[in-house]
Amino acid sequence: MRLAFRIALRFLTSSKGQTALIAVGIAVGISVQIFIGSLIEGLQISLLDATIGSASHITVNPSEKNTPIDDSGDIETWLSTNYSEIKALSPTLSKGAFLKIDDVTEQIIFRGFDSEKANTIYKFDEAMIEGSFNLTGNEVVVGKDLALENDLKVGDDYDIITPEGSVSTVRIVGYFDLKVAAINKSWMIGTIDEARTIFGYEDHQITALEMQIETPFDADLLSKLMISDSVRNDISFDNWKAQNEQLLSGLNGQSTSSLMIQVFVVISVVLGIASVLAITVLQKSRQLGILKAMGINDRTSSLVFLFQGFILGILGGILGIIFGLGLLLSFSKFALNADGTPVVPIFINYSFIGLSGLIAVTASTLASIIPALKSKKLSPIEVIKNG
């Protein structure tokens, strides 16, 4: 083993230019693989974050539409004590209503939240563009577009009319921008107690219980579990995956095509290394003949080439990781949105990069199997006879 390694190392260091060229060849392949993989992963993470980062993963709804959920506190306690996967839990009372602006009325969705709990899901405090998300009494905040289109003023009082016809007054204390036009156009947010007052609900009643969980992709499994665990039949559990099938199939397609590209890049790297190493067997056949005449066995002479592949894989892998990170870094520096944020936020997954390095080493070692077999077959007499 040591002898084979030493010979392999010497062969590689004695033709530095060729070694560098092969290593750079592997590195380019691996860096492209790292770049594509990280780019797609970053893309998916930012897409997912935009889609479900500030949304409910699993929502408890009433089984019958437009009816309240009673004894909401019990459900909250049951969920938080039984499911450690839940990282945010927020009760809400949401209903459609009309906002009276002078002589016209605008259709809105009034969402009553417990400010602190809702913040963990929607991050309202980060989304505020005017005023603060610190609501008491009849204070409300509205979506940016709702405010702009209707010229709503911070500090002014407005009337809200429920479908049942009751009228309440709220005071607008801020605007928010949740980056979703439909929300920005229609949401008005107040405290859950204010919502109960406006819509005439009792203290234990809500319309939905929203939650976020540790691993959003397990939402379907977890909601199934909740359904089977639940003793109440007046509530249902909906998860984001069931409502976003198109997005999911899009993400899957993207993952598959990214994987395909990576696989083909790796295959071309393997073929490249295999052909170059096959040529080096010819280059070194004289040396192999001499070594065999001196009594090196077939196993060691094969190992020489496996080690060459292995060493080249390590070199190429390290270089490839450096190139790949460089590519990612420059992409995140130079491909920018108008506001200066990167088009695709850079996402470095160390285990993915480690895996790429491992692929480089495995692929180039595998690629050296054919040259190694060739080396094994080489007979010293061919070299001695032919000079």
Place this chain on the structure above:
Amino acid sequence: MDNVIKLNNVNKIYGTTIKTQVLFDVDLAVQQGSFNGIIGASGSGKSTLLNIVGTLDKPTSGEVFIGGQRTDQMNKNELARLRNETIGFIFQFHYLLPEFTAFENVLMPYYIKNKKIDRKMEARAHELMDLVGLSKVKNNLAGNMSGGQQQRTAIARSLINNPKIILADEPTGNLDSETTEIIYELLRDINKDFGTTFVVITHDRRIAEKTDRIIEIKDGKIYTDFARF
């Protein structure tokens, strides 16, 4: 004295469709510690004979014994081991590893045998290199040495494992006459001092005459065989 090399009825035929017979029923016995010269015209089969003795090539039929062991039926790895431990080669074209220094080339057969080098072995390699007069170029890469230096490196290398037999195929073939003389003196000294058996192919009759025994090969057969002892 024992026969360290013994060939019985060795035939060698090259090719499968067009057959060319190179050796015809060759019988040969070489005594341990003797210095033998093989002469013959080119194409007479002398190199083939040497390669068969050296186990680099296999006879088409017949028996080959090296140090009492039959070699024509051994597998590749057994042969590699036998070559490493029993036989030293000196070729006309030196056949050093150009990627390694002269010193590393000399130690290579030992490294193949024992996987590691100790102090004692390094000292022996230095001694052998001094013996062949290479003290000054030990750390030169094999490719950066003159023909004579390369050949002397090859001689030192052939000795490192203390082989019973040294096979040399025109070891001075492309060296000038002065260097040729020095190399032969060296080989004879080694033969005397270490009791190593030599089988040397040469074109040079003057050199051949200094050996203990001259075997002339003609058309694949032993044509004459003179011994001086």
